[in-house]
Amino acid sequence: MFGYRKRLARDLDRWHERGWVERDHARAILDEVDESGLGLGLAPILAILAAVLLSFAAISFVAANWQDMSKLARLMLLFLALWGSYGLAWQLNERKMTFFSDAAVLLGLGIFGASIMLIAQMYHMEGNPPDAVLIWAAGAALAALLLGSKSALALAIILFTLWSGWESALTQEWHLVFLPVWVGLVLLAQRLDWRPALHLLMAAIIVWLFVQIINLRIDNAFEIITAVGLAVMATAYLAEAWIDRATGFAHAFFCYGMIIAFIGVLGWQLEDETSLGKLVLLATLTLGAILAAIFYGWRRGDNAVLWLGYGGFSIELLTLYFKTLGTLLDTSLFFLIAGLIVSGLAYFAWKLRQTQAGEAGGDI
Amino acid sequence: MCPFRKYWYALLILAVTQTAALVWMVGDRVALLSSGREIVLETVPVDPRSLFRGDYVRLRYKISSIDQTLWAEGARFERNDEVYVTLRAKGRAHPEVISVGKNRPGTLKADELVIRGRVTYAGKKLSVRYGLERYYVPEGEGKRLERMVGKNNFSVLAAISGAGEAAIKGLMIDGALKYEEPLF
Numbered sequence: 001m002f003g004y005r006k007r008l009a010r011d012l013d014r015w016h017e018r019g020w021v022e023r024d025h026a027r028a029i030l031d032e033v034d035e036s037g038l039g040l041g042l043a044p045i046l047a048i049l050a051a052v053l054l055s056f057a058a059i060s061f062v063a064a065n066w067q068d069m070s071k072l073a074r075l076m077l078l079f080l081a082l083w084g085s086y087g088l089a090w091q092l093n094e095r096k097m098t099f100f101s102d103a104a105v106l107l108g109l110g111i112f113g114a115s116i117m118l119i120a121q122m123y124h125m126e127g128n129p130p131d132a133v134l135i136w137a138a139g140a141a142l143a144a145l146l147l148g149s150k151s152a153l154a155l156a157i158i159l160f161t162l163w164s165g166w167e168s169a170l171t172q173e174w175h176l177v178f179l180p181v182w183v184g185l186v187l188l189a190q191r192l193d194w195r196p197a198l199h200l201l202m203a204a205i206i207v208w209l210f211v212q213i214i215n216l217r218i219d220n221a222f223e224i225i226t227a228v229g230l231a232v233m234a235t236a237y238l239a240e241a242w243i244d245r246a247t248g249f250a251h252a253f254f255c256y257g258m259i260i261a262f263i264g265v266l267g268w269q270l271e272d273e274t275s276l277g278k279l280v281l282l283a284t285l286t287l288g289a290i291l292a293a294i295f296y297g298w299r300r301g302d303n304a305v306l307w308l309g310y311g312g313f314s315i316e317l318l319t320l321y322f323k324t325l326g327t328l329l330d331t332s333l334f335f336l337i338a339g340l341i342v343s344g345l346a347y348f349a350w351k352l353r354q355t356q357a358g359e360a361g362g363d364i
Numbered sequence: 365m366c367p368f369r370k371y372w373y374a375l376l377i378l379a380v381t382q383t384a385a386l387v388w389m390v391g392d393r394v395a396l397l398s399s400g401r402e403i404v405l406e407t408v409p410v411d412p413r414s415l416f417r418g419d420y421v422r423l424r425y426k427i428s429s430i431d432q433t434l435w436a437e438g439a440r441f442e443r444n445d446e447v448y449v450t451l452r453a454k455g456r457a458h459p460e461v462i463s464v465g466k467n468r469p470g471t472l473k474a475d476e477l478v479i480r481g482r483v484t485y486a487g488k489k490l491s492v493r494y495g496l497e498r499y500y501v502p503e504g505e506g507k508r509l510e511r512m513v514g515k516n517n518f519s520v521l522a523a524i525s526g527a528g529e530a531a532i533k534g535l536m537i538d539g540a541l542k543y544e545e546p547l548f
Binding site: 070071072075079082083086089090093094101105108112115116119121122123124125126135139142143146147170171172173 | 371372374375376377378379381382383385386389390393397420443444493494495496497499500531545546547
């Protein structure tokens, strides 16, 4: 379980003996590992899972709507659990077990959410259900801001996305308030200097976009999604240096643009009213774009783009297969063409590997 | 990472803020329930098959659907509009809708009261949600209540604030208050 730290300590000893690393530096590195929780292996992950489980226990307790205990007593029990969790977080933090104190904060936030649900239940509140999620999300964001808690930030991102989706499902209108909230969360993620949160935020904005478009039943929805995706890609490409300076995130930004554009163009092709001619045109353009992406990925040695390209290629072919089955092409003919294309690609890839291997060989 | 020099200080602010938010939610509701005007609304549980199974049941009221003849003059409604529904009731029972509009009526007679709602559907009739549509079933009571549906009449005792906000005070079966909600 403590494998990484042990190995690192051993390596540092060796590097110190060779005179590459000062003794103080080695100690600082190990301290950092201890603090980050990386050296603890499974323990911090289990702590987070335990926090999630205990939160669900609190929520189920609420859902049971147990009448043998008075409202006040139930509420007091949850308040006690809330303060208890934060007290535990404080004690763990005092002992420098920051990863565990973060899990205790997450537990506190779970209990905060359960308390909101309990109050809504006790007083039969119907009102506007997303408001309850908003209060919970705000509580999580506050924890992320005050404590620099990463798990609180992740929870806040999920909850704000849920809130926004629910709002637009109820009102069937654009829920644009989410955008400034999202920007705020991006700034918070920057402040905590936690890159996974930026990925989660990108996922959140993609989910938001789809939920909006589905809820609003917008005409030409897939055209819009495709355009948005292409715009994101173009922005990431043209303003790469600037975005990287600001966020260090231009590359991921480009990849997300690809995903959005691809989902858009896929939906466009799957639409029932798409005519055969339009389908062929779209499919040709999509496959062309995917090949361009694969080529771009290869040229820049960019594995993320390369793999997205391969994945997109397979999904696109599968889509065409289902869409054209029994109409445009005979099934066997389809497989023949697809097979030929893939063989061509395989040959292409093999050539690339050879070139790369040749280059690598030349370097040594 | 933590912007406060003392972690416990940040935790304290968090715990106090969250507790305050929860207390405010309860206080707001208790104020409405204790000071709001009482009315009794006949109700029908909406889905007769899956009734009282989950943690709450959806309720529909006579006043949930409002005929076009009762709409304020020249009023056009859309989904999600906030509306004020004027009710007339002798005592607290059997309120009837007398009008619905987007603005709160200025003057009310003694037997009238206003309840605020949100439009869920606007066609020939107006469907309105008042925030009274969800009743959380106590643990272990679901089956008993379900057996009564169809045989017994359900109604809800509600409290309405001066601003028109409504809250459920209790569930009545055949006119008798069976499930009363204590304030705390």
